[in-house]
Amino acid sequence: MKLLEDRIRKDGKIRNGDVLKVDSFLNHQMDIALFDEIGKEFYRLFSGDGVTKILTIEASGIGIACIAARHFGVPVIFAKKNKTKNIAGDVYTSKVESFTHGKVYDIIVSREFLRPEDRVLIIDDFLANGSALQGLIKLVEDAGATLVGAGICVEKAFQPGGDLIRSMGVRVESLARIKSMSVEDGVEFC
Structure with missing residues (x-):
């Protein structure tokens, strides 16, 4: 998606350790007009798949998922990283290691909201x-629901995640695929 790639070139900041900061428009301060275009693109890519729920993980994916859900006319479920008093009863759980935070989280979704009849x-x-995707996929599988695919804003194609998830037979649609990036040379897209 050229619009997203252009925005990454303009406002993204590359840090050592393969970190791309897009917090001025994507995952801290959110550009809602850009999110709307992202949501339209995800809808274009997945509109024929009978999506009944959108699943994401807290926190950075929530805003994008909500705007995309408007285009699909479906609810969003977000996997919580901590069990709270608000989530009572049966839950699906999975472990996720955060690249950015260097921590392992237990993610949780209430069984009430993720059902076998869902197309996620x-x-x-x-x-x-x-x-994160592996953890979310496990939640969908544990629910007996159907996974239609994964919509990703930014894929670091030089890291193993995309190939790993695709090798599992999951359809992955990434709007901006980064081939390489460095502080010296900037970002190169696939």
Whole structure:
């Protein structure tokens, strides 16, 4: 998606350790007009798949998932990283390692909201090593629901996550695929 690639070139900041900061428009301060275009693109890509729920993980994917869900006319479920008093009863759980935070989280979704009859589209802001997606996929599988695919805003194609998830037979549609990036040379897209 040229619009997203252009925005990454303009406002993205590359840091050492394969970190791309897009917090001025994607995952801290959010550009809602850009999100709307992202949502339209995900709808174009997955509109024929009978999506009934969009699943994401807290926190950065929530805004993008909500705007995309408007285009699909379906609810969003977000996997929580901590069990709270608000989630009572049966839950699906999975472990996820965060590339950005270097921590392992237990993610949780209430069984009440993820059902076997659901056709689930996963939406997330980044795909690097694939741990978040693997965790979300496990939740969908545990629910007996159908995974229609994953919509990713930014894929670091030089890291193993995209290849790993695709090798599992999952359809992954990434709007901006980064071939390489460095502080010296900037970002090169696939």
